[in-house]
Amino acid sequence: MHIIADENIPLVQEFFSELGSIETLPGREMTSEQIKQADILLVRSITEVNAKLLEGTQVRFVATATIGCDHIDQEYLKSKEIGFANAPGCNANSVVEYVLSVLTLLADQEGFQLQDKTIGIIGAGNVGGLLQQRLESLGINVLVNDPPRAEREGAEGFVTLDELLAQADVISMHTPLIRTGEHPTLHLLNQTRIEALKPETILINTGRGAAIDTAALKERLQVKNDLFTVLDVWESEPNIDHELLELVDIATPHIAGYSLDGKLGGTEMVYLAVCDYFGLPVRKKLGQLMPEPPLRKLSYSSRADQWYAILTAVRACYDVRNDDMALRRAFSRAARNGQSTGEAFDLLRRNYPVRREFDTLKIQLKTSQKKIAAQLEKYGFGTKLG
Numbered sequence: 001m002h003i004i005a006d007e008n009i010p011l012v013q014e015f016f017s018e019l020g021s022i023e024t025l026p027g028r029e030m031t032s033e034q035i036k037q038a039d040i041l042l043v044r045s046i047t048e049v050n051a052k053l054l055e056g057t058q059v060r061f062v063a064t065a066t067i068g069c070d071h072i073d074q075e076y077l078k079s080k081e082i083g084f085a086n087a088p089g090c091n092a093n094s095v096v097e098y099v100l101s102v103l104t105l106l107a108d109q110e111g112f113q114l115q116d117k118t119i120g121i122i123g124a125g126n127v128g129g130l131l132q133q134r135l136e137s138l139g140i141n142v143l144v145n146d147p148p149r150a151e152r153e154g155a156e157g158f159v160t161l162d163e164l165l166a167q168a169d170v171i172s173m174h175t176p177l178i179r180t181g182e183h184p185t186l187h188l189l190n191q192t193r194i195e196a197l198k199p200e201t202i203l204i205n206t207g208r209g210a211a212i213d214t215a216a217l218k219e220r221l222q223v224k225n226d227l228f229t230v231l232d233v234w235e236s237e238p239n240i241d242h243e244l245l246e247l248v249d250i251a252t253p254h255i256a257g258y259s260l261d262g263k264l265g266g267t268e269m270v271y272l273a274v275c276d277y278f279g280l281p282v283r284k285k286l287g288q289l290m291p292e293p294p295l296r297k298l299s300y301s302s303r304a305d306q307w308y309a310i311l312t313a314v315r316a317c318y319d320v321r322n323d324d325m326a327l328r329r330a331f332s333r334a335a336r337n338g339q340s341t342g343e344a345f346d347l348l349r350r351n352y353p354v355r356r357e358f359d360t361l362k363i364q365l366k367t368s369q370k371k372i373a374a375q376l377e378k379y380g381f382g383t384k385l386g
């Protein structure tokens, strides 16, 4: 079998080489001509997979090593009996840790306690649901809006979008991009809803950029400048709106799900899906291909304060400010040199540094610090007393 894969799918050779020949290509520019001879096409979210790409090829199976599928024309695939898989939940924990990094940073900077805030989650699937669990275990009040789930499971435990927007101090968006149907998310936060946001609301979007109307958000920020905004995803990536970038407080290049753990999990999931589809034995396991690196250790004995321990641990693992700075620097450099900022956006994503998840950091504490250990564990860190 001939397999064509996006060049940014880690361990693709290691997982797939026994199944056939592998060719890797830049995902943004993949053409029908290039993939003509492929039996299997492995993509990430930057490749539009539709009739234009697949017509005239012999592709029999498409897999995306991502959670989101809005770049795939699944109806077309069905009509041509081409198999399909994505990687549900593969990087959910990474996104949750991104949000925790944002929240702890803001609480520290602005001097508030997370337990005093109401956090509204829009879209409570793998990512939003995990975030809800993590926040509730920390004693934070959470409101959830997810109409498809509310219809299936009953309204209890859910609020309407307008209730959430009116009550939440922090809004975290985790919806897929859905353009049609009963519950579309395209410009879910439209002008009216953006205007209705309470002053000082913290708005975080790690779902898909087009769930927010960029023009309306820009207008609110330009006219009132009274929101705190955190955007990881943008309309028209990689050619994002420069004025909006200047206006938001934390700006990152769609890397919330980019922990190494999340990316490799995505590769493993699509490998398993290919084996299943073609009835092939599963011969590779992530653990064999990438033995766990030794746990990193952090000693925490200097201060008895719980909050300081949390900040230290979160920052040691993932500090969102580094990604914000990298994006702004890359854009200034590109503008100075007359280069495309779209390319700079993609380059940052392609060369993203290794980021490990919270459970790979073990925090050594004194036996007297049991309470701190318990709190750190709720964030997902490993701890060791004594």
Ligand SMILES: NC(=O)c1ccc[n+]([C@@H]2O[C@H](COP(=O)([O-])OP(=O)(O)OC[C@H]3O[C@@H](n4cnc5c(N)ncnc54)[C@H](O)[C@@H]3O)[C@@H](O)[C@H]2O)c1
Pocket: 067, 068, 069, 088, 089, 091, 092, 095, 122, 123, 124, 125, 126, 127, 128, 129, 145, 146, 147, 148, 149, 174, 175, 176, 177, 178, 183, 184, 185, 188, 206, 207, 208, 232, 233, 254, 255, 256, 257, 258
């Ligand atoms: N920034 C990143 O790096 C990153 C990483 C992973 C996923 N994502 C994005 O996050 C999205 C969500 O991921 P997930 O794993 O939780 O997906 P999921 O499919 O498990 O959950 C999505 C949830 O959104 C709900 N939903 C659908 N329409 C809605 C609407 N109109 N209003 C409110 N809720 C609605 C669904 O019912 C579902 O519960 C993905 O589709 C992807 O686009 C981004």
Ligand SMILES: O=C(O)[C@H](O)[C@H](O)COP(=O)(O)O
Pocket: 008, 043, 044, 045, 046, 065, 066, 067, 068, 069, 091, 254, 255, 256, 257, 258, 349
């Ligand atoms: O949907 C997803 O899984 C995420 O948005 C993922 O992080 C996207 O990464 P990309 O495919 O753009 O590299």
